[in-house]
Amino acid sequence: MAKVKGAVVVDKEGCKGCSLCVEACPHDVLALHKEVNSKGYHYSFMENPDECIGCANCGVVCPDTCITIYRVKVS
Amino acid sequence: MDINEIIKPENLVYDKSAVLNDDVMHYCPGCTHGVVHKIMAELIEEMGLQEKTVGIAPVGCAVFAYNYIDIDWQEAAHGRAPAVATGVARLHPDNFVFTYQGDGDLASIGTAEIMHACNRGENILVIFINNGIYGMTGGQMAPTTLEGMVTSTTPNGRNVDLNGYPMKITNLIAQLPGTSYVTRQAAHTANAARKLKRSLKKAIQNVLDKKGTSFVEVVSTCNSGWKMTPVAANNWMTENMLPYYPLGDMKDSEKGEHSEN
Ligand SMILES: Cc1ncc(C[n+]2csc(CCOP(=O)(O)OP(=O)(O)O)c2C)c(N)n1
Ligand code: SF4
Ligand code: SF4
Ligand code: SF4
Ligand SMILES: [Mg+2]
Numbered sequence: 001m002a003k004v005k006g007a008v009v010v011d012k013e014g015c016k017g018c019s020l021c022v023e024a025c026p027h028d029v030l031a032l033h034k035e036v037n038s039k040g041y042h043y044s045f046m047e048n049p050d051e052c053i054g055c056a057n058c059g060v061v062c063p064d065t066c067i068t069i070y071r072v073k074v075s
Numbered sequence: 076m077d078i079n080e081i082i083k084p085e086n087l088v089y090d091k092s093a094v095l096n097d098d099v100m101h102y103c104p105g106c107t108h109g110v111v112h113k114i115m116a117e118l119i120e121e122m123g124l125q126e127k128t129v130g131i132a133p134v135g136c137a138v139f140a141y142n143y144i145d146i147d148w149q150e151a152a153h154g155r156a157p158a159v160a161t162g163v164a165r166l167h168p169d170n171f172v173f174t175y176q177g178d179g180d181l182a183s184i185g186t187a188e189i190m191h192a193c194n195r196g197e198n199i200l201v202i203f204i205n206n207g208i209y210g211m212t213g214g215q216m217a218p219t220t221l222e223g224m225v226t227s228t229t230p231n232g233r234n235v236d237l238n239g240y241p242m243k244i245t246n247l248i249a250q251l252p253g254t255s256y257v258t259r260q261a262a263h264t265a266n267a268a269r270k271l272k273r274s275l276k277k278a279i280q281n282v283l284d285k286k287g288t289s290f291v292e293v294v295s296t297c298n299s300g301w302k303m304t305p306v307a308a309n310n311w312m313t314e315n316m317l318p319y320y321p322l323g324d325m326k327d328s329e330k331g332e333h334s335e336n
Binding site for chain 2: 005006007009014016017018019020023024041046049054055056057058059060061062063064065067068069070071072074
């Protein structure tokens with residue numbers, strides 16, 4: 001059965017740490033990093049990258065458009 | 076699977092619109108304005124309208140909208156965006172003209188302008204960001220503030236005997252025959268944002284088809300003004316704003332027809 005795998009790239013410096021992407025992810029892929037970016041925001045990152053399905057929910061809700069999303073079919 | 080196998084140009088499914096420029100938005104973290112700007116930029120790109128779109132920016136937190144969406148803009152005095160849009164749309168009928176206004180701008184100081192522009196059926200799109208508060212100036216009560224809601228000017232909560240009732244201005248707009256499409260949407264979840272995008276696409280198409288005024292309310296948050304985290308503000312909005320401002324189309328008809336409701 002064909003499955004999908006996804007991955008996201010977060011613009012670490014653009015992220016404002018609002019956490020809306022973390023809430024929007026149906027697979028608990030994202031979390032806020034314990035480190036901060038140069039503006040002092042805890043930025044979003046893939047804590048559980050294996051779980052990402054590339055659904056783009058995180059990207060759609062990000063007010064600062066910091067997330068780029070990729071998806072592949074795997075068999 | 077190694078993520079470098081996935082992160083390749085041919086696998087790209089979601090990326091920043093080329094109509095959004097690289098300026099960092101001044102909005103607070105988690106502010107709904109950013110999501111709505113992004114959706115408009117995507118639609119302007121997808122519908123090939125970058126060269127013919129004129130946005131009218133409000134007074135309010137979105138006053139700097141012209142810094143982010145790479146189209147032509149005109150800033151208007153507080154509440155007067157529909158009057159400016161009228162002039163631009165009448166002089167340039169081949170352009171796509173929209174206003175972008177907060178609830179203080181549209182439902183308070185600008186009530187006369189929005190009512191008459193919609194009543195005349197000006198061929199424009201109105202985007203109405205209802206976050207229940209004056210965000211920009213420090214969280215004062217707006218006409219849309221809910222009963223009992225605490226703001227900097229209603230520290231004990233909005234008292235309807237003193238302050239009047241929260242105004243459902245979109246329902247009033249739907250009564251006006253000049254409007255063809257009137258809807259209330261949100262952007263707090265991925266599903267809501269995708270639905271909002273479909274509504275805005277339809278509204279833009281109506282303007283291109285010269286169907287009169289299309290009006291899209293977005294029930295929004297102002298987490299700074301509400302003094303909550305962005306996630307808590309979304310939850311508060313779902314529990315309190317959406318029952319009073321329910322989502323859905325209020326009118327979808329031809330200009331000149333009266334609304335059912
Ligand atoms: C003529 C005039 N009166 C008052 C103001 C002060 N003022 C600036 S923004 C604003 C309200 C903004 O609220 P809203 O339209 O809801 O926008 P938000 O910031 O919430 O997005 C007010 C009263 C002004 N700039 N001009
Ligand atoms: S693409 Fe979907 S699954 Fe992947 S991180 Fe974003 S929301 Fe989660
Ligand atoms: S939604 Fe965007 S700005 Fe907010 S935490 Fe996620 S990546 Fe950062
Ligand atoms: S004050 Fe409110 S409306 Fe203004 S940018 Fe901040 S969260 Fe958004
Ligand atoms: Mg407001």
